[in-house]
Amino acid sequence: MDKEMSNKIRILSFYSIFMVVVCHAYNLTNLGIEIEKGAIYYIEYLFALELSNIFIPMFFFISGYLFFANHDFSVFTFKRKIRNRFKTLVIPYILWCGLWFLIVYLIQFIPVLSHFFEQPLHQMPTWKQAWLAFIDPINYTFWFIRELIFYVWVTPLIYLAIRYLKFYFLIFLGGLLFLEQPSLFYANNVYIFQFLGLFAFTCGAYTSISKTNIITNFKPYVYLLMIIVWSVLIFFNFYVRESYVETHWIAIICKRVTMFVGFATVWSMYDFLNRKFQFQNKPLYSYRFFIYAAHGVALTYFTKMYVNIIGENGLLLLFLFFVSPILATLACVGCAKILQKSTPKVYSLLTGSR
Numbered sequence: 207m208d209k210e211m212s213n214k215i216r217i218l219s220f221y222s223i224f225m226v227v228v229c230h231a232y233n234l235t236n237l238g239i240e241i242e243k244g245a246i247y248y249i250e251y252l253f254a255l256e257l258s259n260i261f262i263p264m265f266f267f268i269s270g271y272l273f274f275a276n277h278d279f280s281v282f283t284f285k286r287k288i289r290n291r292f293k294t295l296v297i298p299y300i301l302w303c304g305l306w307f308l309i310v311y312l313i314q315f316i317p318v319l320s321h322f323f324e325q326p327l328h329q330m331p332t333w334k335q336a337w338l339a340f341i342d343p344i345n346y347t348f349w350f351i352r353e354l355i356f357y358v359w360v361t362p363l364i365y366l367a368i369r370y371l372k373f374y375f376l377i378f379l380g381g382l383l384f385l386e387q388p389s390l391f392y393a394n395n396v397y398i399f400q401f402l403g404l405f406a407f408t409c410g411a412y413t414s415i416s417k418t419n420i421i422t423n424f425k426p427y428v429y430l431l432m433i434i435v436w437s438v439l440i441f442f443n444f445y446v447r448e449s450y451v452e453t454h455w456i457a458i459i460c461k462r463v464t465m466f467v468g469f470a471t472v473w474s475m476y477d478f479l480n481r482k483f484q485f486q487n488k489p490l491y492s493y494r495f496f497i498y499a500a501h502g503v504a505l506t507y508f509t510k511m512y513v514n515i516i517g518e519n520g521l522l523l524l525f526l527f528f529v530s531p532i533l534a535t536l537a538c539v540g541c542a543k544i545l546q547k548s549t550p551k552v553y554s555l556l557t558g559s560r
Contacts, residue, residue, distance in 0.1 A: 207275050210421065210480075213487050215268055218476060220491040222261035223498045226347070227531040229258035230502055233509045233523050246520045248444070250527050256440050259461075260468035262350070263406035267469075269354055270410025273361060277414070284362055291358045294558030299340075299351045301556055302499045306345035307338065310503065322510050342396045347502035353403045361411070368412050376412055379405040383462050386453050402462075422474040429478045432471040439464040495560045496542040496553075501534045508534075 232254040234240040240247055273291075277283055311327045314320050327335055338344055343352075357364070367375045382401040389397035413420055443464045450457040479485070509530065516522055545553040 213485065214421070214476060214480070215272070216487055216491050216494075217485055218264065218473070219268060220494040222264055223494045224531065224535060225258045225261050226498065227501050227505065227534055229254045230347070230505050231509065231527050231531045231534070233513050233527055233530075237513070237518050237523075239518055239520055239523070243448075244520075246524050249524060251444075252440070254527075256443060256464070257468070260465055260472060263402060263465060263469050264473070265350060266354070266357075266403045266406035267410040267413075270357070270364075270407035270412075271414045271420075272410075273358065274365070274411045274414035279365060279415075284365075288358055288361065291355070294560065295351055295355050295358065298495075298499065298556060298558045299348055299355065303340050303343040303345050303348055306503045307335075307343070310344050319507075322507060322514075337394065342394065345499075345503055347498060350403075353398075353400055354407070356399055357404060357407045364408055364411055365415070368408070368415055373412075376405070376409060379408055384455070384458055386455075386458070420473070422477045424474065424478075426478070429471075429475055432467070432474060436464070436467050436471045439467055490539065492560070493539050493542045495557050497535055497538040499556070500538045500541060504537075505530065505534045 232250055234247055234250055273287060277287065307327070310323075314323050314326045314328065320326070327338070330338070341352075343349070371378075379401065383405055385401070388400055388402065390399035390401070392398070412418075439460070443460050446457050446460045452458075476485075509526075512526060513523070516526075542553070542557075545556070
């Protein structure tokens, strides 16, 4: 992989993770502001959901692309890459999910904070505790890592499907995105082998295997047209979400189309802007996985606490919606630097040596 592509992946990954933090800063859940759906609701909804949801397929696409980059498709290389993903995915998954479960478990014994939780973990049966620790984790952002682990396990099958079915395999997976059932398996409120992630991961794999050039160089008007089309789809999506239930075929089609047009727009606009400003890799970007792993539970309960204190003060909630992701990101980076300096081996385990 050349330096230009490597920088693009690192930079887009960092800002994508920041947008995930923004998504989790949404603070209007179950408030009158959300029900009345005024200007503040639509502003938060735009940033927290419409703009942020494009980064789900982007993460999976990049993961699929990287797995098959510099791959000779031998059995040895598959074993080596899958074994390496055990270090970068499985071990961090177990450590972070277990850590956040333990933190929340202990916090629930603090009277001042216990009312923020619907049911104390210590009152649950052991099987449910294990389920919430590692299958449907309290550290909810790690559903992505859980899915990615499954996809990595079946990469040999994905490779064979791409090799023999070629682009038709992508068409088949793309068709699955428009089904009401979003995954191959469903157990106890957990969707496993989600079609969206599998499709995006396979698209990345296909791009890497076929050595397709994914650095765009369109005429300026094409980029402008992409932005306009995406903007129109976003605002049309607002109407669709208000008019149809989430499982209605119109809602499903509109959501998927908007998501992938948004993905293509952001992916392409990076190339357009990079030619003008020459983006450089920065040390800050190396903390992107730690930010992703550490922010979710802490930001969720921080949001619950300040909403409980300030109530339905719309402008203040909007201000905190934009400020709290920045504060959460800076706090995560600060913690990461302390860990990296004081206990480098622990930091390495937590981040999969990233």
